[in-house]
Amino acid sequence: MIPDLFTQLPPVRDDLETDTSEAQDETVEACLPFLAGQDDLFEYNEHGVPRINREKHIKFLHNSLGRLPGGFVAADASRPWFLYWSLSALTMLGEDVSHYREAVAETARGMQNDTGGFGGGGRQLSHMATTYAVVLALALVGGEEAFEVIDRKAMWKWLCSLKQPDGGFQVCMGGEEDIRGAYCAAVIISLLNLPLGLTPESPAWTGDSSSNLFTGLARYVRRCQTFEGGISGQPDAEAHGAYAFCALGCLALLDNPRRIIPRYLNVPRLISWLSSRQYAPEGGFSGRTNKLVDGCYSHWVGGCFPLIEACLSPAASASAGQVDNSARAGLPPVSESLFSKEGLIRYILCCCQDQTKRGGLRDKPGRLSDAYHSCYVLSGLSSAQNQWVLADSDDDKSATGTAADPAWTVLPPLEEDVQIFDKRDRIRPIHPVYAIPDENQRAIRSYFLEKDSEGGFL
Amino acid sequence: MPPKGKAAPKPKGSEANKPSSTSTSAPPPPASTTSTPSSVPSTSPSTVSERSQQRFDESRPNEAAREKSGLSSLAPAEQVAWISSQFARSSAARARLGTKAQRELWRHVNEASLPVRAPKTKPSPGSWGKDRAGQHIGGYTPARFDDRAAKRITLTALEIASRAFKDTRERARKGLLDPLSKEPVVLAENEIDQEKNRRRQMAALRRELYGQTMGQFEQDPEWDDVVPIPQDEPEMALAAIAYPASYAEAISYLRAVMQKKEYSPRCLRLTEHIISMNPAHYTVWLYRASNIFAMKLLIPDEIEWLNEVALEHLKNYQIWHHRHLLVDNYYPSIADDADKVSQFAASERAFLAAILAHDTKNYHVWSYRSYLVGKLGTWGADELAAVEAMITDDVRNNSAWSHRFFLVFSNPAHSTPGTAATDPDPAVPRDIVDRELQYAMVKTYLAPQNQSPWNYLKGVLAKGGRRLASVEAFAAEFVAGLGEGEEVEQVRSTHALDLLAEIYAEKREKEKADLALRRLAEKWDRIRVGYWEWRRKCLDVEG
Structure with a gap:
């Protein structure tokens, strides 16, 4: 009932012991009882997979939005993340979070700076990551009251001030430049329908209109691909799972993924590296070569596959076929999946659920659940359970911020030969780039698009 | 002039009275030492509330009996005494009496030794208020109450002295002359220390008496000129943190000094204090850097401080961006001096070795390391040896392998800038490609299933444009x-x-x-x- 792939050590193992192998062996040892259906607190189905404990996770996530005890002081600069993580996870679990609208709007208002963007809390510097989290949280609760919190003009100016001559973005004034900045900026610009033109105050301003917010961004992303094929946080560093998603997500917002991903990245090396992140018997993903599996990479690495698979998929129209084929560099489409969905789903449901009354999802057995892992473990589960396709949309020259609708559609659930999880445990699909439900990204984008068509941005 | 009458002491808390059964604190008794029969307390009071009640009763002879059964139930002499008391206490009532009647009244009062002064309102046990523990102060024993009263007096005295200190400081600041000595007012160093000591006592008393906390900064005379800006979040704010008081206070001062763009030694200390409580607060780090640059402080001193902080907070990454900013600022000042650069590089390398010993794959440390190599141009043997030592230590340390790749193939001496990591680079000499292939292969034999050297091998082949x-x-x-x-x-x-x-x-x-x-x-x-x-x-x- 449980394939031995998930209950036994891998067939090739080295004798040499180092810190890395010891940590790896300990992790496998910690996971095996859960994977083998031996944990007393779970009820396993005939495939040796437990149900998802919706009720407890939902309770845990609502609590994460409430008043946090003093020990959370270390999170004082990342409170917007708690909003996004919790609301996103609740949404994926099927909860209606619109009743948080007023509270999210009020909280966000207190974190917004007159000079544009949102900080980690009141009177903190605006930061790309916290701004991204606030914007997504507002999109998740939806509605005019939430959208209108955002001062888009100030936001645009602020983004211009972070844009660097080399194409990338700083994460805040005086802060570091990295690929998170690139991804977050692309998401913010695209969701809020911001203009691409630069202000003269921008470090990337060239004195004319020859460069804009997206100029050189894809080249910056390319500089982050390493010799291993994965993506690093900034040029010259180690390939890391979280940054792989940022890279692909960013590119997918700049242009049609079929065209832009092969143009800027070495796709075979990237796929090789991404695929190497999945381990057996754990089934989950690690973030780097020779590091341990961690539930959060279910999203950061797992979320790369829909984008890669879309980039490999043939465009439907014949006219686009030629362009498409050259862009894909002669790589074949993927027939089923580039990674083991079964492995990932097993890891998530068996190893990442806190089965005590605490609830929530976690990195791995023995670790405490938290809002961060709850969000990204569920995002990963969602992308493993739902199939997205990129419709043929070569006509629109993309999503260059003009809010052209990226033609992602989710397929209805397939009746698989063997489905190891209970039908009721299917998680709500989320958009492969924005990582929120499709209808939420549509609502916020069309709200601003309409608004601008009526009155113009300025 | 009314003759002196025996007065009941006022039940005022600030008067540290002893129990009044013998009326020692009253004005000298006018007539005799005999006391009014009805006013002798049956027992000494166990609480201040009870004591007040007794005093009230003492000051109003026969009142209790009258209240209970009416004036007519009293004996005639008692009735006279009661009525006389009423008139004695009220000048308005006396005004209606003729001169003779008044004389008669005072004579009677003196003879009967009636109390003339008395508490106006009937004491109620709740009127004392509660202490910080929620206990009724009226329920205190007199001794405990006196102790509290003494502390309140001490606090008041401290507050007055503290105001005097602030006043002196203000005069000193304005360069005013002392009115007596005609000398300029100066604030001595020991006066500041005294004031600090005074505030500590004030804080302790306020906490004890009223449960009020006086924060560290409120206690510090150095911060008196800053008006803290507290967090003003709506009630319904989500994921609000129940901040410990010390953190909330420090942040409220941070907001204030940031708003006025103050860069000073005390601001630097404030950032250190906040960082010790929450090193993930990116705003405070950037503000700290601004302070250092604005005051032109010595970067090596800051780096030394940072070393300790980094070792305390291994997982924190704001530390590494801060270090990056410091080096950006520092490097131009040593760039022309090769010795200084290599000295600095060596000290950085030593520190990186120490920190990586705790966490061999720390992403932010390695990212900083690659930045540092590029900045200082330390592409040479020392850096290569350092990273080789880490690979020797754990051949599966992929961060170390990645750093080696960067070190070898991004070295501007023999690489083409801007070449993608996965692309061939004709500028890389053959012998270097051979050397690196050899290195990867030798390391592979140690543990063939270790993916790091295999990825490295493929990377080198691609760089060298070699066939697989x-x-x-x-x-x-x-x-x-x-x-x-x-x-x-x-x-x-x-x-x-x-x-x-x-x-x-x-x-x-x-x-x-x-x-x-x-x-x-x-x-x-x-x-x-x-x-x-x-x-x-x-x-x-x-x-």
Whole structure:
């Protein structure tokens, strides 16, 4: 009932012991009882997979939005993340979070700076990551009251001030430049329908209109691909799972993924590296070569596959076929999946659920659940359970911020030969780039698009 | 002038009275030492509330009996005494009496030794208020109450002295002259220390008496000129943190000094204090850097401080951006002095070794390290040796392998700037490519299933523009009897088999490549079956 792939050590193992192998062996040892259906607190189905404990996770996530005890002081600069993580996870679990609208709007208002963007809390510097989290949280609760919190003009100016001559973005004034900045900026610009033109105050301003917010961004992303094929946080560093998603997500917002991903990245090396992140018997993903599996990479690495698979998929129209084929560099489409969905789903449901009354999802057995892992473990589960396709949309020259609708559609659930999880445990699909439900990204984008068509941005 | 009458003491808390049964604190008794029979307390009071009640009763002889049964129930002498008391206490009532009647009244009062002064309102047990523990103060024993009263007096005295200190400081600041000595007012160093000591006492008393906390900064005379800006969040704010008081206070001062863009030693100390409580507060780090640059402080001092902080907070990454900013600022000042640069590089390397010993794969440390190499131009043997030591320590440390790749192939002395990491670079000398291939292969033998040197090997081949087939013999060492049956087939490294599949594809040996991929999918690396199947499809496209 449980394939031995998930209950036994891998067939090739080295004798040499180092810190890395010891940590790896300990992790496998910690996971095996859960994977083998031996944990007393779970009820396993005939495939040796437990149900998802919706009720407890939902309770845990609502609590994460409430008043946090003093020990959370270390999170004082990342409170917007708690909003996004919790609301996103609740949404994926099927909860209606619109009743948080007023509270999210009020909280966000207190974190917004007159000079544009949102900080980690009141009177903190605006930061790309916290701004991204606030914007997504507002999109998740939806509605005019939430959208209108955002001062888009100030936001645009602020983004211009972070844009660097080399194409990338700083994460805040005086802060570091990295690929998170690139991804977050692309998401913010695209969701809020911001203009691409630069202000003269921008470090990337060239004195004319020859460069804009997206100029050189894809080249910056390319500089982050390493010799291993994965993506690093900034040029010259180690390939890391979280940054792989940022890279692909960013590119997918700049242009049609079929065209832009092969143009800027070495796709075979990237796929090789991404695929190497999945381990057996754990089934989950690690973030780097020779590091341990961690539930959060279910999203950061797992979320790369829909984008890669879309980039490999043939465009439907014949006219686009030629362009498409050259862009894909002669790589074949993927027939089923580039990674083991079964492995990932097993890891998530068996190893990442806190089965005590605490609830929530976690990195791995023995670790405490938290809002961060709850969000990204569920995002990963969602992308493993739902199939997205990129419709043929070569006509629109993309999503260059003009809010052209990226033609992602989710397929209805397939009746698989063997489905190891209970039908009721299917998680709500989320958009492969924005990582929120499709209808939420549509609502916020069309709200601003309409608004601008009526009155113009300025 | 009314004659002196025996007065009941006022039940005022600030008057540290002893129990009044013997009326020692009253004005001298006018007539005799005899006391009014009805006013002798039956017992000494156990609480201040009870004491007040007794005093009230003492000051109003016969009142209790009258209240109970009416004036007519009293004996005639008692009735006279009661009425006289009423008149004695009220000048308004006396005004209605004629001179003679008044004289009569005072005579009577004196003879009967009636109390003239008395508490106006009837004491109620709740009127004392509650202490910080929620206990009624009226329920205190007199001794305890006196103790509290003494502390309140002490606090008041301290507050007055503190105001005087602030006043002196203000005069000193304005350069005013002392009115008596005609000398300029100066604030001595010891006066500040005294004031600090005074505030500590005030804080302790306020906490004890009223449960009020007086924060560290409120206690510090140095911060008196800053009006803290407290957090003003709506009630309904989500994920609000119940901040410890010390943190909330420090942040409220941070907001205030940031708003006025103050850069000063005290601001630097404030940032240190906040960082010790929450090193993930990126705003405070950037503000700290601004302070250092604005005051032109010595960067090496700051780096020394930062070393300790980094060791305390291993997982924190704001520390590393701060260090990055410091080096950006510092480097131009030493750039022309090769000795200074190499000295600095050596001290940084030593510190990085120390921190990586705690956390060998810390992403932010390694990212900083690659930045540092580029900044200082330390592409040489020392850095290579340092990273080699880490690979020797744990051959699976992929961060170290990545750093080595950067060190070798991004060295501007023999690489083409701007070349993608996965692309060939003709500027890399052959012997370096050979050396690196050799290094990777030697390390592979230690643990053939370790993916790091395999990725490195492929990376070097790509950089050198070498054919994969140039390492076919090496890769083949780890695979035997492929496809020749379960008994015979041996794979000591799935990465070798993967590379062989690529080599066969490169050589257009499609069937051999397909077999390698199939065996990976079927047996040797089953979790990646989807990937191996896709690779098989690639063979068709390539073919």
